Amino acid sequence: xxxxxxxxxxxxxxxxxxxxxxxxxxxxxxxxxxxxxxxxxxxxxxxxxxxxxxxxxxxxxxxxxxxxxxxxxxxxxxxxxxxxxxxxxxxxxxxxxxxxxxxxxxxxxxxxxxxxxxxxxxxxxxxxxxxxxxxxxxxxxxxxxxxxxxxxxxxxxxxxxxxxxxxxxxxxxxxxxxxxxxxxxxxxxxxxxxxxxxxxxxxxxxxxxxxxxx
Amino acid sequence: xxxxxxxxxxxxxxxxxxxxxxxxxxxxxxxxxxxxxxxxxxxxxxxxxxxxxxxxxxxxxxxxxxxxxxxxxxxxxxxxxxxxxxxxxxxxxxxxxxxxxxxxxxxxxxxxxxxxxxxxxxxxxxxxxxxxxxxxxxxxxxxxxxxxxxxxxxxxxxxxxxxxxxxxxxxxxxxxxxxxxxxxxxxxxxxxxxxxx
Numbered sequence: 001x002x003x004x005x006x007x008x009x010x011x012x013x014x015x016x017x018x019x020x021x022x023x024x025x026x027x028x029x030x031x032x033x034x035x036x037x038x039x040x041x042x043x044x045x046x047x048x049x050x051x052x053x054x055x056x057x058x059x060x061x062x063x064x065x066x067x068x069x070x071x072x073x074x075x076x077x078x079x080x081x082x083x084x085x086x087x088x089x090x091x092x093x094x095x096x097x098x099x100x101x102x103x104x105x106x107x108x109x110x111x112x113x114x115x116x117x118x119x120x121x122x123x124x125x126x127x128x129x130x131x132x133x134x135x136x137x138x139x140x141x142x143x144x145x146x147x148x149x150x151x152x153x154x155x156x157x158x159x160x161x162x163x164x165x166x167x168x169x170x171x172x173x174x175x176x177x178x179x180x181x182x183x184x185x186x187x188x189x190x191x192x193x194x195x196x197x198x199x200x201x202x203x204x205x206x207x208x209x210x211x212x213x214x
Numbered sequence: 215x216x217x218x219x220x221x222x223x224x225x226x227x228x229x230x231x232x233x234x235x236x237x238x239x240x241x242x243x244x245x246x247x248x249x250x251x252x253x254x255x256x257x258x259x260x261x262x263x264x265x266x267x268x269x270x271x272x273x274x275x276x277x278x279x280x281x282x283x284x285x286x287x288x289x290x291x292x293x294x295x296x297x298x299x300x301x302x303x304x305x306x307x308x309x310x311x312x313x314x315x316x317x318x319x320x321x322x323x324x325x326x327x328x329x330x331x332x333x334x335x336x337x338x339x340x341x342x343x344x345x346x347x348x349x350x351x352x353x354x355x356x357x358x359x360x361x362x363x364x365x366x367x368x369x370x371x372x373x374x375x376x377x378x379x380x381x382x383x384x385x386x387x388x389x390x391x392x393x394x395x396x397x398x399x400x401x402x403x404x405x406x407x408x409x410x411x
Contacts, residue, residue, distance in 0.1 A: 085253075085255070088255060088289075088290070088309065089287075089288060092290050092309050092310070094255075094307065094309055112310065113290060113309035113310025113325075113326060114309070115307045115309060115325060115326070129310060129326060131307070131325065131326055131355055131356075133307065133355070134244075135244065136324060136354060136355070136373075137240055137243075137304075137306050137322060137324060137352075138240070138241075138244050138246075138306070139237060139240055139241060139254060139256045139304075139306050139307070140254065140255060140256065140306075140307060141241065141246050141248065141254075160326070160356060160374070162326070162355045162356055162373050162374060164354075164355065164373060172397065178356075178374055178390070179374075179390075179392045180355070180356065180372070180373040180374040180389050180390065180392070181392060182389075185394065186396060187397075188396060188397030189394050189395065189396055189397065190394070190395040190396075190397060191392050191393070191394050191395075192392065192393045192394075192395070193374070193390050193391075193392050193393075194390060194391045194392065194393055
């Protein structure tokens with residue numbers, strides 16, 4: 001609906017995202033979700049469990065994103081934007097339909113407001129309230145900007161962590177809570193935000209500095 | 215900033231028009247061509263806020279509250295009708311935005327933050343415990359202004375920062391430094407979040 005005439009959109013659309021790819025990605029999403037769920041609740045894997053997992057909000061958000069991306073790659077941009085808006089309305093997850101995310105997307109707490117604009121490899125984890133967007137102050141539109149962040153495989157964005165601008169993030173990167181990243185990150189990096197300014201009631205200074213050094 | 219009694223129908227529409235032009239300018243600055251912003255959630259949340267503010271200023275509190283809650287439901291932005299925001303308001307990504315307080319012209323809120331009251335209930339002109347912002351303030355992603363504080367004109371607050379004290383005109387709040395540790399065979403590198411303004 002917005003920005004369909006943007007340059008480079010045609011090239012992005014021509015890359016085929018077929019139905020079989022959609023199914024494979026969703027199967028991996030369900031697999032990752034069930035693997036995380038098994039940490040808390042042991043249950044036998046069966047097709048009924050896989051199907052019932054699709055009713056969970058974290059997987060509904062994945063399904064709606066995958067469907068909107070599929071529609072977008074078919075060239076049905078308006079339907080794609082409607083699916084993405086439905087995702088925003090119901091689950092508070094706003095992922096631009098043009099952004100490419102590999103299988104194994106895991107969004108544990110979708111209700112907290114998640115913004116994603118960019119491309120990522122497999123096994124992306126978006127924790128509560130994280131955001132990845134192209135250059136600052138770019139409103140939502142149909143296409144992925146060329147200056148959107150690019151993520152490798154197996155990246156996790158911690159709670160309330162923000163990635164802004166045209167940065168390249170390598171594989172196996174863990175971005176900690178409340179970190180705002182605006183630069184490239186190599187493979188296997190761990191990002192920690194340094195913002196310890198809290199006052200503890202008594203004798204907490206040592207503990208606080210220990211926390212900062214960790 | 216005009217007070218409640220002078221908020222006429224024409225003034226509300228004029229402010230909304232300025233908001234719309236400013237949002238379009240945000241798109242154009244990035245080279246994105248849009249046909250219309252009418253269905254953009256950024257515009258929808260500002261339009262619903264203007265409507266609820268207008269109803270509130272007219273004394274129709276119940277209707278204002280209904281529109282405010284519809285705004286929260288549709289776009290996820292919690293922009294209270296008691297907050298008086300000047301023309302040129304742009305909310306870039308309305309999910310998880312909370313705005314309660316007063317601001318001058320051209321407030322720019324990127325998302326995941328906003329402003330609101332703390333535990334201190336002093337009134338500095340925006341309401342009990344609410345912040346008062348000047349013109350041309352930019353709140354980057356995750357920036358918060360909390361409590362009865364005055365923020366001057368042209369202040370830019372970087373992403374992830376929380377402001378709980380007064381700020382003079384034209385100053386800039388820098389982002390928190392981040393520490394990057396490399397997993398395999400690498401020296402830890404210090405760095406900051408660079409200019410994420």
